[in-house]
Amino acid sequence: MGTRVALFATCLTDTFFPDTARAVVRLLERLGCDVDFPAAQTCCGQMHYNTGYRAHAVKLAKRHAKAFDGYDAVVAPSGSCAGMVREVYPDLHRRTESVARRTYELSEFLVDVLGVTDVGAYFPHRVTYHPTCHSLRMLGVGEKPLELLRHVRGLDLVELSGADSCCGFGGTFALKNAETSTAMLADKMTHVLETRAQVVTAGDNSCLMHIGGGLSRLKTGVRSLHLAEILASTEEEPWAATP
Amino acid sequence: MGRNPVTWLGSPTFPNAARDALSDVQLRGNLAHATTTIRTKRAAAVAELPDWQRLRESGQAIKDEVLSNLDSYLERLEAAVTARGGIVHWARDAAEANEIVLRLVKEAGASEVVKVKSMATAEIGLNEALEEGGVSAIETDLAELIVQLGDDRPSHILVPAIHRNRSEIRDIFRSRMSGVEDLSDTPAELAEAARAHLRRKFLSAKVAISGANFAVADTGSVVVVESEGNGRMCLTLPETLITVMGIEKLVPTWSDLEVFLQLLPRSSTAERMNPYTSVWTGVTPGDGPRKFHLVLLDNGRTQTLADRVGRQALRCIRCSACLNVCPVYERTGGQAYGSVYPGPIGAILTPQLGAGTDDPQTAALLKSLPFASSLCGACYEVCPVRIDIPSVLVHLRGKAVEGTHTPESVAMAAASWVMQSPARFRLAQRAASVLRLISRRGKVKRLPWPGSKWTDSRDLPAPAAETFSAWWRRTRG
Known part of the structure; x- marks a missing residue:
């Protein structure tokens, strides 16, 4: 038996992007991990915390810590949800310190814990990578996702200009300051289109939902896709576009 | 009237102001160009220093030490300034500070004053207060002058006219200066026009008004850091110098200054060393002003200091690095923030300095400011004194929604119950x-x-x- 890993799917991915979570399971099992999905998980409380509802966030943090008790590692396909647990939880309640220490964003877990950069993936498409703000600045994942992408066979990686600029999502910011958020999105989409990539990828489905939502509205034909789905794709079982 | 006029009265909430700003194509073009340029330069200037992170930690530690013993450092400063022939005044709020300065100007028999660029005097609306008292204040910093002549509001801490391009500046100069009908929009000609305009004012002014970047508690020395030399003209030529300084601008000793004189220029203008650093200690017979008044301004700083999370905003050295990297600021510009402190630092400083206002429109603006961010964290990464702006924003959001009963608070409670x-x-x-x-x-x-x-x-x-x-x-x- 390999490392006992709990998948922290995140409420958004569970509801809107089940393919991403399935890809994480497939990828981690391929790399020898024993993956479990604790059924008690719901939401980490990030939306409440970031919008100013700290008391609700504390409640959700405590129950999140309980849901993931007893696993060697907790892996999330999200820099911002992993960042919430690791960087914010310890300030909310001391009972969350253990889960905070054991929580990883997917690319960190692959590179730092499993020690792999070549996950045996195959993805014959032109791809650009958007480093999401929380993975970049809160967790400091740095080059890890790019390292993983560089080892994917068939993948043509194109650099995104202005990559480290926020896409404008920002949780409730996208609603409370919708016009400013959209202005930020417009510039991000311009940069994505300049790369002539077929796929824009990132480590967070929230940011991808924003960028992809804009690209889809403008009928650009550019697809947003989570990093996990690219890494899970192999020659035997290649990624297939679902509408 | 609000107790602390930190904001411009009548300003709309951030989302409403931003909506108008976003539709201004010229503004967005000017800002994107200017912030991108300065952002790239800053990154290069900072990368030259191998100990940058340790410098930031030192800057943070020195400021925290001052803030946790502010009372005794302020008394030390007062004693040192007084011993060297300066006169110290204490102002609780904007109204008190404006009253003191107006009285001092009148006592000096002046009806016109020259000004060094200063955030503290902009914060309290000193120019307007002097105007009402029959004194005209002339801004001598080039960008402040552009704002003043254009009857405009500043949109950036360091470069208040950053929202203007050179052809707009030429138009402002042509309409407000004499003898410049043929002025072109080349930077050299624009600078020369401003130079000729200001030189006359420097030579005739009896009183100068400045802010302060730093003051050394041990020696009573006051420091102004600027790029043009116009500040130094103001600080040395007139007979009377009046300095308005926020009470948080202290450093304990001379050797502490060296940290900030490295942090500030690289963060603000991307320069290795600041061009004009003026330091004076009280008055020196036969050299510079004969009278020196130091007005120590609270205006909401003490109430900010009382907040354990929010107080770190008082470490700010007004470098503008957070503005230049902020994706929100880059799109909306500074005026949307409704105060002289725009950008990420404004979003955490203005609501704290202005807290307790009894003007409902100002209160609505102050509550909207902490939400004017996607929490991307770029500001925290560049802040030379390590102000964790995203955390303070979240903290202030908590204060803004505390005890509210809105569709949002109901939805949040429901979502929490579900989860x-x-x-x-x-x-x-x-x-x-x-x-x-x-x-x-x-x-x-x-x-x-x-x-x-x-x-x-x-x-x-x-x-x-x-x-x-x-x-x-x-x-x-």
Whole structure:
């Protein structure tokens, strides 16, 4: 038996992007991990915390810590949800310190814990990578996702200009300051289109939902896709576009 | 009237002001160009120093030491300034500070004063107060002059006219200066016009007014850091010098200054060393002003200091690095923040300095400011004194929604209740799947308010036919 890993799917991915979570399971099992999905998980409380509802966030943090008790590692396909647990939880309640220490964003877990950069993936498409703000600045994942992408066979990686600029999502910011958020999105989409990539990828489905939502509205034909789905794709079982 | 006029009275909330600013094509072009340039230069200047992170930590530590013993450092400063022939005044708020300065100017028999660029005097609206008292104040910093002559408001801490390009500046100069009908928009000609205009004022002014970047508690020395030399003209030529300084601008000793004189220029103008650093200690017979007044300004700083999380905003050295990297500021410009402190630092400083206002419109603006951020964290990364701006923003959001009963607070409470139980969450997921009925090819194109805030510009993916947790239960459970 390999490392006992709990998948922290995140409420958004569970509801809107089940393919991403399935890809994480497939990828981690391929790399020898024993993956479990604790059924008690719901939401980490990030939306409440970031919008100013700290008391609700504390409640959700405590129950999140309980849901993931007893696993060697907790892996999330999200820099911002992993960042919430690791960087914010310890300030909310001391009972969350253990889960905070054991929580990883997917690319960190692959590179730092499993020690792999070549996950045996195959993805014959032109791809650009958007480093999401929380993975970049809160967790400091740095080059890890790019390292993983560089080892994917068939993948043509194109650099995104202005990559480290926020896409404008920002949780409730996208609603409370919708016009400013959209202005930020417009510039991000311009940069994505300049790369002539077929796929824009990132480590967070929230940011991808924003960028992809804009690209889809403008009928650009550019697809947003989570990093996990690219890494899970192999020659035997290649990624297939679902509408 | 609000107790602390930190904001411009009558300013709309941030989202409303931003909406107007975003539609100004010229403004967005000017800002994108200017912030991108200065951002790249700063990154290069900072990369030259191998000990940058340790310098930031030192800057933070020195400021924290001052803030936690502010009372004794202020008394030390007062004693040192007084011993060297300066006169110290204490101002609780903007009104008191303006009253003191107006009285001092009148006592000096002046009806015109020259000014060194200063955030503290802009914060308290000193120019307007002097005007009402019959004294005209002339801004001598080039960008401040552009703002003043254009009857405009500043939009940046360091470069208050950053929202203007050179052809707009030429038009302002042509309409407000004499003898410049043929002025072109080349930077050299514009600078020369401003130079000729200001030189006359420097030579005739009896009183100068400045702010202060730093003051050394041990020696009573006051420091002004600037790039043009116009500040130094003001600080040395007139007979009387009046300095208005926020009480948080102290450093304990001379050797502490060396940290900030490295941090500030690289962060603000991307220069290795600041061009004009003026330092004076009280008065020196036969050299410079004969009278020196130091007005120590509170104006909401003490109440900010009382907040354990929010007080770190008082470490700010007004470098503007956070503005230049902020994706929100880059799109909306500074005026949307409704105060002389725009950008990320404004979003945490203005609501704290202005807290307790009794003007409802100002209160609404102050509450909207902490939400003017996507929490991307770029500001924290560049801040030379390590102000954790995202955390303070979140803290102030908490204060803004505390005790409110709004559709949002009800929705948040409901979401929290749902998420307390996996069973309720599963039900909510099933309920959300009704969105599939109004979706086309997996995309929701249009939702009623507040969902329209999203779908006005973005498609929303329809919830999956089978959630991941349902799939897991079915296949692995």
